[in-house]
Amino acid sequence: MTPDQLQTEVVRKYTEFVNPYLAKLMNFAGFGVEMEASGCIIRDQDGTEYLDFLGGYGVFSLGHRHPVVIQAVKDQLERMPLSGKTFFNKNQADLAEALAQVTPEGLQFTFFSNSGAEAVEAALKFVKGSTGRSKIVSTHGGYHGKTLGALATTGREKYRKQFEPLMPGVEFVEYGDLDAARAAIDEHTAAFIVETLQGEGGIHVPPHGYLSGLRERTREVGALLIADEVQTGLGRTGKMFGCDHEGVSPDILTMAKALGGGVMPIGATSFTAEIGEKIYKQNPLMHTSTFGGNPLACAAGLATIRVVQDEGLVERSAEMGEKMMLGLREIQARHDLLSEVRGQGLMIGVEFAMDEVGELAIAQMVKRGMIAAYTLNNPRVIRLEPPLIVTEAQIDRALGILDEAVTETEEILAAFA
Ligand SMILES: *Cc1c(COP(=O)(O)O)cnc(C)c1O
Numbered sequence: 001m002t003p004d005q006l007q008t009e010v011v012r013k014y015t016e017f018v019n020p021y022l023a024k025l026m027n028f029a030g031f032g033v034e035m036e037a038s039g040c041i042i043r044d045q046d047g048t049e050y051l052d053f054l055g056g057y058g059v060f061s062l063g064h065r066h067p068v069v070i071q072a073v074k075d076q077l078e079r080m081p082l083s084g085k086t087f088f089n090k091n092q093a094d095l096a097e098a099l100a101q102v103t104p105e106g107l108q109f110t111f112f113s114n115s116g117a118e119a120v121e122a123a124l125k126f127v128k129g130s131t132g133r134s135k136i137v138s139t140h141g142g143y144h145g146k147t148l149g150a151l152a153t154t155g156r157e158k159y160r161k162q163f164e165p166l167m168p169g170v171e172f173v174e175y176g177d178l179d180a181a182r183a184a185i186d187e188h189t190a191a192f193i194v195e196t197l198q199g200e201g202g203i204h205v206p207p208h209g210y211l212s213g214l215r216e217r218t219r220e221v222g223a224l225l226i227a228d229e230v231q232t233g234l235g236r237t238g239k240m241f242g243c244d245h246e247g248v249s250p251d252i253l254t255m256a257k258a259l260g261g262g263v264m265p266i267g268a269t270s271f272t273a274e275i276g277e278k279i280y281k282q283n284p285l286m287h288t289s290t291f292g293g294n295p296l297a298c299a300a301g302l303a304t305i306r307v308v309q310d311e312g313l314v315e316r317s318a319e320m321g322e323k324m325m326l327g328l329r330e331i332q333a334r335h336d337l338l339s340e341v342r343g344q345g346l347m348i349g350v351e352f353a354m355d356e357v358g359e360l361a362i363a364q365m366v367k368r369g370m371i372a373a374y375t376l377n378n379p380r381v382i383r384l385e386p387p388l389i390v391t392e393a394q395i396d397r398a399l400g401i402l403d404e405a406v407t408e409t410e411e412i413l414a415a416f417a
Contacts, residue, residue: 117145196242203349238345
């Protein structure tokens with residue numbers, strides 16, 4: 001089979017058996033078939049190399065196939081990949097301990113699952129179960145997953161409408177508006193759920209004091225604070241956790257994307273001893289998952305935390321993020337089509353001054369060997385989340401490609417004007 005035939009076959013099967021409309025969308029952006037990856041590079045069916053500056057929406061913080069994580073998973077694979085479910089599992093014990101050490105103070109126990117949405121589902125059950133309250137306050141543009149419970153807290157009409165009624169009792173306020181949050185959080189509120197930097201909503205960094213203000217208000221009325229760090233966790237924003245930018249300790253912190261080291265899927269919900277007491281005392285099996293906390297995923301998680309620490313990836317994220325932000329601001333100054341560059345660490349958004357051009361610009365980048373994506377809840381914003389191991393040379397190359405892609409997008413728009 002030639003590479004062209006392989007691509008045709010895969011696209012045909014997507015169209016016939018997976019999702020025809022998604023197939024069309026991916027085809028338009030110019031994506032081929034992924035075959036192989038390492039570090040910051042993905043190779044397609046032709047052997048063409050792409051700089052991965054999307055990083056799986058934050059999954060590939062360690063890059064693709066980090067050797068330490070691969071080895072840990074291989075070792076476990078040879079011994080016992082999945083849990084027998086009745087014995088103690090050492091990997092789960094070790095990872096839960098490591099998470100208690102690296103997460104903000106007070107987060108004691110961890111429930112393991114397989115994805116970000118599942119981590120949020122657990123958080124929602126824990127806050128309702130432990131407070132006896134049912135009201136949840138979330139943010140417009142907030143993204144917490146697409147399963148029914150998580151979706152009820154996801155702040156975008158487009159993904160919710162067709163499935164209503166969703167879980168009742170959820171209210172939305174503007175992200176970053178502390179006064180609005182204060183007014184919405186009351187004695188009936190079980191929890192405020194918030195991303196420490198709004199990702200899918202368009203890469204919005206909250207004003208300083210927002211997170212600590214939320215912490216203060218939730219405490220005042222006996223409500224809980226859920227920090228959804230599924231995307232921001234483990235160094236992405238230049239701190240180990242987004243909460244660390246303000247020294248805030250939430251009652252519950254969710255993680256997923258980067259935790260599996262880009263090798264295994266895993267979700268984790270860390271919470272206080274107080275919540276643990278209220279949920280588990282009456283029934284240790286109150287919330288469970290067959291595959292959650294499996295030995296392979298936990299081996300990957302443990303190796304990931306070690307790599308993040310040993311390779312100084314949190315500091316690296318802050319440093320490389322600053323370099324990239326500077327370069328992007330220079331590019332922005334040369335293009336009227338770009339209205340803003342914002343972000344924290346290596347979680348960066350580039351906003352276009354017009355709707356519907358993000359997709360066009362991304363197609364231009366793909367053509368030149370670089371992968372980026374727009375944000376789910378805000379198609380005006382291109383998001384850049386390269387692996388934290390990205391080199392300065394790779395950043396320079398990506399900046400050059402982005403500059404050219406925006407120039408060509410402007411030329412295409414001018415031709416149509
Ligand atoms: C991606 C994401 C989720 C959902 O995770 P899935 O693994 O896709 O279910 C939840 N919250 C945030 C902040 C995310 O970025």
